Every structure is written in structure tokens, then in C-alpha cells.
Amino acid sequence: xxxxxxxxxxxxxxxxxxxxxxxxxxxxxxxxxxxxxxxxxxxxxxxxxxxxxxxxxxxxxxxxxxxxxxxxxxxxxxxxxxxxxxxxxxxxxxxxxxxxxxxxxxxxxxxxxxxxxxxxxxxxxxxxxxxxxxxxxxxxxxxxxxxxxxxxxxxxxxxxxxxxxxxxxxxxxxxxxxxxxxxxxxxxxxxxxxxxxxxxxxxxxxxxxxxxxxxxxxxxxxxxxxxxxxxxxxxxxxxxxxxxxxxxxxxxxxxxxxxxxxxxxxxxxxxxxxxxxxxxxxxxxxxxxxxxxxxxxxxxxxxxxxxxxxxxxxxxxxxxxxxxxxxxxxxxxxxxxxxxxxxxxxxxxxxxxxxxxxxxxxxxxxxxxxxxxxxxxxxxxxxxxxxxxxxxxxxxxxxxxxxxxxxxxxxxxxxxxxxxxxxxxxxxxxxxxxxxxxxxxxxxxxxxxxxxxxxxxxxxxxxxxxxxxxxxxxxxxxxxxxxxxxxxxxxxxxxxxxxxxxxxxxxxxxxxxxxxxxxxxxxxxxxxxxxxxxxxxxxxxxxxxx
Numbered sequence: 001x002x003x004x005x006x007x008x009x010x011x012x013x014x015x016x017x018x019x020x021x022x023x024x025x026x027x028x029x030x031x032x033x034x035x036x037x038x039x040x041x042x043x044x045x046x047x048x049x050x051x052x053x054x055x056x057x058x059x060x061x062x063x064x065x066x067x068x069x070x071x072x073x074x075x076x077x078x079x080x081x082x083x084x085x086x087x088x089x090x091x092x093x094x095x096x097x098x099x100x101x102x103x104x105x106x107x108x109x110x111x112x113x114x115x116x117x118x119x120x121x122x123x124x125x126x127x128x129x130x131x132x133x134x135x136x137x138x139x140x141x142x143x144x145x146x147x148x149x150x151x152x153x154x155x156x157x158x159x160x161x162x163x164x165x166x167x168x169x170x171x172x173x174x175x176x177x178x179x180x181x182x183x184x185x186x187x188x189x190x191x192x193x194x195x196x197x198x199x200x201x202x203x204x205x206x207x208x209x210x211x212x213x214x215x216x217x218x219x220x221x222x223x224x225x226x227x228x229x230x231x232x233x234x235x236x237x238x239x240x241x242x243x244x245x246x247x248x249x250x251x252x253x254x255x256x257x258x259x260x261x262x263x264x265x266x267x268x269x270x271x272x273x274x275x276x277x278x279x280x281x282x283x284x285x286x287x288x289x290x291x292x293x294x295x296x297x298x299x300x301x302x303x304x305x306x307x308x309x310x311x312x313x314x315x316x317x318x319x320x321x322x323x324x325x326x327x328x329x330x331x332x333x334x335x336x337x338x339x340x341x342x343x344x345x346x347x348x349x350x351x352x353x354x355x356x357x358x359x360x361x362x363x364x365x366x367x368x369x370x371x372x373x374x375x376x377x378x379x380x381x382x383x384x385x386x387x388x389x390x391x392x393x394x395x396x397x398x399x400x401x402x403x404x405x406x407x408x409x410x411x412x413x414x415x416x417x418x419x420x421x422x423x424x425x426x427x428x429x430x431x432x433x434x435x436x437x438x439x440x441x442x443x444x445x446x447x448x449x450x451x452x453x454x455x456x457x458x459x460x461x462x463x464x465x466x467x468x469x470x471x472x473x474x475x476x477x478x479x480x481x482x483x484x485x486x487x488x489x490x491x492x493x494x495x496x497x498x499x500x501x502x503x504x505x506x507x508x509x510x511x512x513x514x515x516x517x518x519x520x521x522x523x524x525x526x527x528x529x530x531x532x533x534x535x536x537x538x539x540x541x542x543x544x545x546x
């Protein structure tokens with residue numbers, strides 16, 4: 001158990017204290033502090049004033065800074081590190097998934113299983129209210145196909161039903177849900193999306209590709225606000241329980257409506273994690289009309305990169321090279337660096353080509369402001385010959401090694417063997433000098449950073465199998481590198497590296513106390529590490545066992 005005290009004796013401050021902060025409000029003593037800052041190696045304790053780190057040093061030095069009102073926590077030798085920065089996730093979709101039906105392969109094996117799960121939920125859900133499910137995988141279902149509106153209608157004819165694919169790039173709606181979304185046989189495909197249709201009748205089958213933003217804009221009015229707030233509050237506690245103190249919402253359709261939603265959630269106290277929200281590239285004018293640009297906002301809610309989806313959903317690059325170049329140039333001229341979703345090799349090649357010849361990035365607002373940097377999101381299929389081009393482009397990569405853990409065994413069955421060494425090539429990216437940050441892409445996979453760190457360090461799946469199975473180790477990184485990619489590099493990826501991501505005086509006091517030292521843990525233990533206590537802005541916001 002952690003030991004707490006209300007105050008300690010008042011001694012004169014030492015030179016390590018941040019100037020002008022006054023006496024500390026909280027001391028964290030007797031810890032092994034992983035600062036991610038080379039200037040404070042071997043630190044044992046941290047002093048906090050308000051929301052900011054005031055001093056870092058030995059336990060005796062930091063204890064001497066206490067005032068009568070200072071709170072203290074004895075960390076009992078546990079490991080203290082900066083809070084995790086999840087550099088790519090989908091916050092509100094995560095919240096919704098927590099109370100939806102688990103449709104993942106571990107829960108359902110067939111479309112009949114899906115129907116039974118929906119029927120059971122319908123029995124306890126008032127008619128006309130939404131039933132949602134998450135994580136189905138068409139390739140893992142016995143029928144080896146997507147469910148249809150008619151499958152879902154049989155299960156719940158009196159409810160709107162929506163199932164989201166585990167990839168996050170497809171959804172299936174039943175007939176009532178399609179009506180609420182205004183989708184019928186005369187509805188044209190949106191600019192960014194595909195409405196799958198029955199080949200004989202032309203009727204929508206219920207299967208929709210790349211249409212999450214389209215659905216959000218048309219269905220948000222039917223959302224149960226009380227349930228929504230409760231879901232976000234639940235998610236917030238889940239993230240804090242993982243030691244995640246900052247998230248970057250990578251929604252490609254984020255506009256001022258989503259910005260206001262985050263403001264309301266934070267004002268209500270439902271969401272205390274810090275949020276950097278991407279702006280949909282087609283909605284930049286909304287933010288500019290409101291006087292908001294990249295980096296606008298504050299420490300709690302910040303406006304991030306312009307998000308561009310570059311996909312091969314239809315078999316061809318969408319958008320094409322010319323349109324992609326126009327999007328990037330327009331974003332740069334509007335004051336936004338870009339974050340380009342690029343999973344496949346062809347998409348990554350196109351992204352790098354466009355970024356290398358794009359209009360100049362906006363200049364920093366001041367000498368102390370962060371330099372904006374373009375990003376490639378995912379970079380999942382990236383062979384060695386692309387590394388030099390990515391490095392030369394000057395962009396950074398935000399990738400998700402957690403997919404190796406959660407989906408790696410599926411990759412072994414479904415992906416061509418020659419591609420396996422280059423899936424989520426964290427080691428090669430790092431060795432090429434490319435700045436790399438980690439995200440989860442939750443709710444596509446779980447947000448817990450430790451399975452991702454385990455797979456980045458070991459290149460093993462959840463079943464312990466190497467990816468590829470011959471034990472290729474060229475893509476592994478060290479524990480120290482993995483932790484940096486989930487903390488300081490994550491902060492740098494959004495332009496907040498001068499405010500968070502390390503434990504040093506003047507930085508935001510966002511930290512997590514761990515039950516196990518990751519540097520002394522065996523590789524197999526990494527995925528089991530748990531948070532004991534989480535601090536955001538100098539406040540203990542979550543506490544578990546340990």
C-alpha cells in the first residue's frame with residue numbers, strides 16, 4: 001500500500017525547485033523515477049506545485065521542500081514515469097464500445113451468434129432505442145461474410161441496430177437504423193465512403209464503408225445523452241487506470257461540433273484526460289471561422305493536425321495523388337500540418353511523395369512554440385526501401401504495435417509471408433532516424449499500452465508467436481525506446497513536447513506509478529504491468545491496488 005501524509009516539516013527550498021512556484025502541493029517520494037529526461041537520471045522523488053512539476057531529485061532533497069499544507073505520498077520503491085500519451089485513438093467510439101455488444105471473434109463465431117446476441121440485448125432494451133455492437137470480423141465468421149440489414153432485422157425488428165467492424169472502416173445497419181440515417185436506394189455514395197448494395201435490387205445491404213463521420217453527423221441527435229455521458233466517464237476511468245493521461249482523437253470528420261462536445265465533456269468532469277483533437281481536412285474553414293488554428297486551445301483541449309484519409313477501399317487510391325496534394329497544400333496554407341492515414345504500401349508511397357513536395361508548413365507562432373511536423377498514421381505495410389524516403393520527407397510516423405499483439409495471429413494466417421517482417425516495422429523506422437510515436441487506434445484494439453510495448457520489444461503476438469514465426473528480430477526495440485514512443489515522442493507528435501511527456505521542472509504534472517519496474521521485468525512480464533496510481537495536473541485522479 002502507498003503511504004500518505006498530510007504535511008511534512010517546512011524546510012528551505014533547494015535550488016532544484018522551479019522558480020516562482022512557491023511551496024509544493026504534493027510530493028511523491030521513494031520512487032524509481034523514469035524521467036525520460038537525461039538530466040535527471042536516478043531521481044527518486046518529484047515535487048508538484050499546482051498542475052506543474054516543481055522539482056525532481058532525491059527523496060531527501062524533495063522532502064526538504066515540504067510546507068505544512070503539502071500532501072505526500074510514499075511510493076514504496078515503485079516506478080514512477082510520465083503518463084502515457086495515446087497518439088492515435090477514437091475517443092467517443094471507445095466510449096460507445098464499452099457498453100455495446102462484444103462482437104469480436106472471441107465472443108461470436110457466426111452470424112447466428114450475432115443474431116442471438118442482438119436478440120438478448122433487445123429483450124432488455126426499450127423499443128426504438130439503439131443497440132450497438134463492436135468488433136465483428138467477417139473473415140472470422142463461419143459464413144465468411146459481413147452480416148446484412150436483413151440479418152439484423154431478424155434479430156431486432158423494433159430497434160435501430162449498428163455493428164462496427166473490428167477495423168473501424170465498416171459498419172452494418174439494420175433497416176430502422178438506415179431510415180434514421182436517411183439511407184435508401186436513391187442515396188448516392190458520399191464523397192468519402194461506399195454504400196454496399198444488393199446486386200439485383202440496388203437496395204442498400206446495410207454494409208457501409210468509410211462512413212463513420214457521415215453516420216455521426218446524421219445520427220447524433222438520436223443519442224441518449226445521459227448514457228453517452230456515463231460511457232465517457234467510464235472510458236475516462238479506464239484510460240486513467242491504464243496510466244494514459246493524454247489522448248489524440250484521430251477522427252477524420254472532426255469539426256466544431258466535436259470540439260464543443262469535448263469542451264462540454266471536460267467541463268462536466270466526465271473527461272479529465274487531456275485531449276488533442278484532429279481537425280477533419282474538409283472542415284478546416286469551421287475552425288478558422290472560430291479563430292482556431294493548429295495548437296489552439298489549452299493544455300486540457302488542444303486542436304491538432306488536419307486528418308486526411310488515404311485508403312484503397314475501392315481498389316484505387318482515394319483521394320488520388322493530385323487531390324491529395326491539393327488537400328495537403330490547402331491545410332499547410334491554412335496553418336495546419338497534416339496527419340495522413342496510410343496503411344498499405346501504395347498509400348504510404350503516395351503520402352511520402354506528396355509530403356516531400358508539399359507547400360511549406362506554417363511557421364511557429366513564436367520562438368518558444370513547437371515546430372509543426374506532418375505525420376503518417378499507421379504505416380503498417382512499410383518495406384525497407386521506403387524508410388529513406390520517409391526520413392527525407394521530414395515527417396514523423398505514428399504507429400500501433402498493439403496490432404501485433406492483438407491481431408498478429410490473424411496476420412500469420414492471412415498475410416503473405418514475405419510481408420510479415422515489414423508489418424508495423426517499429427525497429428526499422430527507429431533505426432532509420434524517423435521520429436516514431438505510439439497510439440492504440442482504440443476501440444479497434446484495446447487502449448492498454450503494455451501489450452503494445454511487449455510486442456514492440458519482443459515482436460510476439462498474444463499467443464507468444466514471433467511475427468514472422470522464424471523469429472526475425474530486426475523490428476524489435478528496447479524498453480526505453482518503447483516507453484519514449486508512448487510518452488515524450490507522443491507529446492512531440494502533437495506539438496506539446498515542451499509541456500508534457502517528461503518528468504522535469506516546469507512540465508505538466510502528468511504521471512503514472514507502476515506495480516513493476518519495466519527495466520527489471522522479464523520480457524513476458526511487460527504485458528502484465530499495471531498502474532497503481534495516476535496523476536493528471538498534480539491531482540491524483542485514479543488509484544488502484546498495489
